[in-house]
Amino acid sequence: MHASGYRKLGKTTPQRKALLRNQVTNLLYHGKIKTTETRAKEVRRIAEKMITLAVKERDNFDEVEVSAKVAKKDSNGKRVKEVVNGKKVTVYDEVKKTVKKDKPSRLAARRQLLSYLYPVTEVPADGKKVRKNTKKVDMVAKMFDEIAPKYADRNGGYTRIVKLGARKGDGAMEVIIELV
Numbered sequence: 001m002h003a004s005g006y007r008k009l010g011k012t013t014p015q016r017k018a019l020l021r022n023q024v025t026n027l028l029y030h031g032k033i034k035t036t037e038t039r040a041k042e043v044r045r046i047a048e049k050m051i052t053l054a055v056k057e058r059d060n061f062d063e064v065e066v067s068a069k070v071a072k073k074d075s076n077g078k079r080v081k082e083v084v085n086g087k088k089v090t091v092y093d094e095v096k097k098t099v100k101k102d103k104p105s106r107l108a109a110r111r112q113l114l115s116y117l118y119p120v121t122e123v124p125a126d127g128k129k130v131r132k133n134t135k136k137v138d139m140v141a142k143m144f145d146e147i148a149p150k151y152a153d154r155n156g157g158y159t160r161i162v163k164l165g166a167r168k169g170d171g172a173m174e175v176i177i178e179l180v
Helices: 013-030 037-057 104-116 139-150
Strands: 032-036 061-071 081-084 087-090 092-102 120-122 135-137 159-166 173-179
Touching (some): 013 139, 013 173, 037 173
Antiparallel strands (some): 032 173, 061 092, 159 173
């Protein structure tokens, strides 16, 4: 082994970065992925750090009450309009909402996670009405709200690597890396 801090995985830098971002994103989204042992070890390094960050910052926000203008809708979900000085304008209601406002360090953490994770789009499993029912997954929110709480009292070691055996084609050791 050479002393540099990471494995090159036989890829150019941009290829390697893309591969790892992809695998880390998928691991955090699906909870487990199948890959080769060497890749899994690199994925683990990154994923563990990201979870640690999410755990640290998960409760670091203030609840703030904001008033938002929301378009008033009728029973059919159409916007209610009224005529003002001969113009049709949408009627707005003032609504009080409580939002989570990140404290600075949580905002920084959120941006750090966002800068690494790829956007995840959820497509309906049955493949019907794909255009309409596709939704963007807020991965950072998932990290803070779903993943982090599970590991709040665990110090590191959020992932597990299980060996599956050698791959037929090239004998590479295949593993499943999963969130514990």
